[in-house]
Amino acid sequence: MAGIYIHIPFCQSRCIYCDFYSTLHLDKREAYVEQLCREMLERKDELLTRARAYNTLYVGGGTPSTLPPSLLQKVLLRTAEIFPLATDAEVTVEANPDDVTSEWIAMLKDTPVNRVSMGTQTFNDQLLHFLNRRHNSQQAERAVSMLQDAGFTNLSIDLIYGIPGQTRQIWEQDVRKAISLRTPHLSAYSLMYEEGTPITRLRDKGQIEEMDEDTSLWCYEHLCQQLSEAGFQHYEISNFALPGFHSRHNSSYWEGLPYLGFGAGAHSYDGKDVRRWNESDLLGYIAHGACYETEQLTETDLYNEHVMTRLRTHQGIDLQHLLLRFGQSCHDYLLEQAKPHLLQGNLQKTGQSLHLTRGGIFVSNQVMSDLFM
Numbered sequence: 001m002a003g004i005y006i007h008i009p010f011c012q013s014r015c016i017y018c019d020f021y022s023t024l025h026l027d028k029r030e031a032y033v034e035q036l037c038r039e040m041l042e043r044k045d046e047l048l049t050r051a052r053a054y055n056t057l058y059v060g061g062g063t064p065s066t067l068p069p070s071l072l073q074k075v076l077l078r079t080a081e082i083f084p085l086a087t088d089a090e091v092t093v094e095a096n097p098d099d100v101t102s103e104w105i106a107m108l109k110d111t112p113v114n115r116v117s118m119g120t121q122t123f124n125d126q127l128l129h130f131l132n133r134r135h136n137s138q139q140a141e142r143a144v145s146m147l148q149d150a151g152f153t154n155l156s157i158d159l160i161y162g163i164p165g166q167t168r169q170i171w172e173q174d175v176r177k178a179i180s181l182r183t184p185h186l187s188a189y190s191l192m193y194e195e196g197t198p199i200t201r202l203r204d205k206g207q208i209e210e211m212d213e214d215t216s217l218w219c220y221e222h223l224c225q226q227l228s229e230a231g232f233q234h235y236e237i238s239n240f241a242l243p244g245f246h247s248r249h250n251s252s253y254w255e256g257l258p259y260l261g262f263g264a265g266a267h268s269y270d271g272k273d274v275r276r277w278n279e280s281d282l283l284g285y286i287a288h289g290a291c292y293e294t295e296q297l298t299e300t301d302l303y304n305e306h307v308m309t310r311l312r313t314h315q316g317i318d319l320q321h322l323l324l325r326f327g328q329s330c331h332d333y334l335l336e337q338a339k340p341h342l343l344q345g346n347l348q349k350t351g352q353s354l355h356l357t358r359g360g361i362f363v364s365n366q367v368m369s370d371l372f373m
């Protein structure tokens with residue numbers, strides 16, 4: 001199993017909370033795609049010895065749908081030409097709701113894409129405006145139904161909770177609306193105040209207030225409860241899916257499978273102990289091609305990463321697998337470190353699985369760091 005990730009770093013405007021690598025240089029889109037195709041060709045054999053066909057392709061950003069439809073189609077078709085995709089490959093493209101037009105959907109129909117992920121974030125227009133999202137709730141609803149009418153059943157939407165001004169009532173409406181759209185996958189994130197973002201500056205100047213912790217916890221609890229009643233499996237801390245619709249691409253990251261990343265800022269992993277990433281520098285990438293940094297992961301890095309990624313999932317850490325992969329001393333260390341959290345009810349041991357409880361999810365960062373070496 002192996003996957004491909006393609007980074008399209010363009011956005012038409014910047015959301016006030018975002019610290020992802022993206023740029024407003026839309027005039028560079030064609031030159032970027034040229035370089036992207038070159039990079040894919042140059043690196044096409046990097047994983048080939050193990051991956052005869054790729055199981056997932058994910059085009060993310062930035063906002064891939066800011067590419068003109070013909071250019072996005074070129075990326076998708078060229079990728080599928082260079083990298084053989086399995087017949088049942090999951091092929092996802094991220095989109096902003098207001099880019100989803102009938103022309104865009106028609107273009108998508110002529111590509112291998114079978115999954116669309118949309119950053120809806122909230123269905124409250126005032127909050128969307130505050131976040132500097134460029135769509136409104138009506139456009140989001142319309143985008144979902146247009147895609148469904150065109151036969152795209154595997155859709156995912158994102159929600160954010162913890163937005164200043166987002167009351168419990170607004171969040172209840174967001175969750176209700178999300179469920180009513182009948183998309184089989186939903187990701188929900190707590191708003192983060194990342195350094196250097198406009199929203200953090202507003203908070204630091206006292207112009208907005210963070211949502212209090214009780215309300216934030218209530219929002220997450222409410223979401224978990226409502227989605228569970230609607231038949232969704234809570235398969236990762238931030239991800240929920242109806243049976244059969246979990247994100248195979250993201251799951252492969254949590255399972256430590258190899259993937260190739262292309263484009264400025266994209267990461268790759270060989271599935272063993274080497275991670276590489278391209279510099280987040282659009283102009284440098286276009287002018288000189290990919291410039292990689294490489295990290296050789298130590299056994300400690302790999303153990304820590306295993307603990308962190310597995311603990312985020314519903315299945316948790318498979319203790320037998322951990323024993324075989326990292327040895328007796330790591331296994332014993334983990335169980336020793338886990339003891340206080342087992343006693344406090346943050347962790348639970350079920351058979352050979354060590355996993356977070358619902359309460360443990362709220363303190364997951366602390367639990368993980370206590371289990372790290």
Ligand code: SF4
Pocket residue numbers: 010011013014015018019020022061062063119
């Ligand atoms: S659309 Fe996505 S990548 Fe672009 S600024 Fe907003 S959150 Fe960031």
